[in-house]
C-alpha cells in the first residue's frame with residue numbers, strides 16, 4: 001500500500017534525527033558545552049550558541065502539554081483519520097515536540113496526561129515517532 | 136534617546152476591491168493599493184520617494200512581487216526601499232521603519248504596501264511555516280489551536296469567551312459595507328453551530344482568507360499638516376519577536392510578544408491603557424485577541440472571561456475592539472486590516488461604524504494597533520492619535 005500522507009522534509013541538518021527514528025530511537029541534540037537538549041534540530045545551541053553537540057538518547061516518556069483534534073481533512077489522505085489528535089508533548093528530558101496521540105479516544109485526551117513514544121513505520125525510510133497513553 | 140513620539144504621521148490609506156476577486160495577481164493588488172493611497176493623501180506620484188512592502192505570504196518566494204518591480208510599475212523613483220517580512224507583524228513594523236526614515240530625512244513620503252490573491256490564487260497559508268506536516272498539522276490553525284487549548288488550561292477561557300469576541304466583531308462588520316459579513320449577524324447559536332475545524336476552534340474562531348490589498352503613506356508630522364486629511368500621528372511604537380519554535384514556546388499561553396512590544400509603545404507614547412479609546416487587534420483567531428489584550432495589560436491572567444463581553448467590545452460598548460469587523464468578519468490583509476481601520480477611525484472617515492455619536496461610543500483620540508505573525512512568533516504595536 002502506498003503511503004499518501006505528507007512526509008517530513010529531510011535536509012542535511014535533520015537527517016540524523018530521522019535516521020535514529022528509522023531505527024526506533026528517539027534522540028535529540030545535547031549541547032556538550034552547556035548540556036541543553038534542543039529541538040528542533042539546529043547546528044547551534046539556542047542557549048549558548050555552541051556548535052558542539054551529541055545525539056543523546058531520550059526515554060520517550062512525557063506528558064501532554066497541549067492538544068487539538070482535527071475535524072477537517074486538509075489533505076485527501078487524512079479523510080479516513082478524522083477526528084485525529086495532534087499534540088505537543090513535554091518530554092521528561094526537557095524539550096517539547098509535536099506529534100500524534102493514538103490509541104486514545106479524542107474525548108479522553110487531557111493536558112498533563114502521561115504518554116510514551118512508539119514508532120510508526122510509514123514507509124521503508126521513514127518511521128514517525130508517535131505517542132500513546134503510558135501503560 | 137531621541138523620542139520618536141508624534142514625529143511621524145500616516146497621511147493616506149489605499150483600499151482595493153476585496154473579498155473574492157479571481158483573475159488578479161498579488162502584484163496587482165499591491166499596485167492598486169499603492170496608487171489609491173497616493174491619491175488618498177493628495178500626493179503627486181513624484182512626491183513618493185520611499186517604498187516598503189510586505190511580500191505575499193501564501194505566494195512565498197514569488198519573484199515577481201519585489202520592491203523594484205512595484206516601484207517600476209508605479210513610476211516612482213525611491214531613495215529608501217525594502218521588502219520586509221515579519222509575517223503578520225509586518226504592517227506595524229513597516230510603519231515604524233518608515234517613521235524613522237522620514238524623521239531622519241532618508242525619504243519624505245514612504246508608501247507601505249501589501250497585496251495578495253490569497254483566496255483565488257494558488258498559494259496556501261501556513262503549511263510550510265513551522266513544520267509538523269508529517270503529523271497532519273495543516274494550516275496556521277494548528278499552532279494557534281494548540282496555543283488556545285493551553286490558554287483554556289491556564290486562564291479558564293475557551294469558546295465561551297471567544298464567542299463574545301467573534302459576535303462583537305461581527306456586529307461591527309454588520310456596519311461596514313466593505314466587510315465580508317456586512318449586514319449578516321452572528322448569534323450565540325450561530326457561533327456554537329459553526330463547524331468544528333480543529334478543536335477547540337470552530338470556523339467562527341478563524342479569520343477569513345481574502346483577495347485584495349492595502350497600503351498607507353508615512354511622512355513627517357510637519358509635512359502631514361499640509362495634506363488633505365486629518366493627520367494621524369504615530370505616538371508610540373514597539374516590537375517583540377519571541378520567534379520560538381512552537382512546541383518550545385512559553386508564549387502560547389502568555390506572556391506573548393505583546394507584553395514587551397506593548398510596554399515599549401506605551402512608554403514612548405507616555406500613556407497607559409486607561410488612555411486608549413479603541414483597540415484594533417490582529418485577530419487571525421479569536422484567541423489571539425484575548426492573548427494580545429492581556430499582554431497589553433487591559434486585564435490579567437484569569438480575568439479574560441469576565442472582561443471580554445460582547446456588549447463591551449461591540450458598537451455601543453465602552454471597550455471597542457476591531458471596529459471594521461477585523462480579520463474574522465471584514466477581510467484578512469495581515470496587519471494592514473487593523474492598521475487601516477485605526478487610521479479611518481481617527482480621521483473620522485469610518486461611516487456607519489464611526490466611533491463617537493454614530494455608534495454611541497467614545498470619540499476616538501488614541502487607538503492601539505497590534506500586528507502578530509507566525510504562531511505568536513512576531514509582534515508589533517503602534518499607538519496612534521489624531
Ligand SMILES: [Zn+2]
Nearest residue numbers: 031034045048
Ligand atoms: Zn549550549
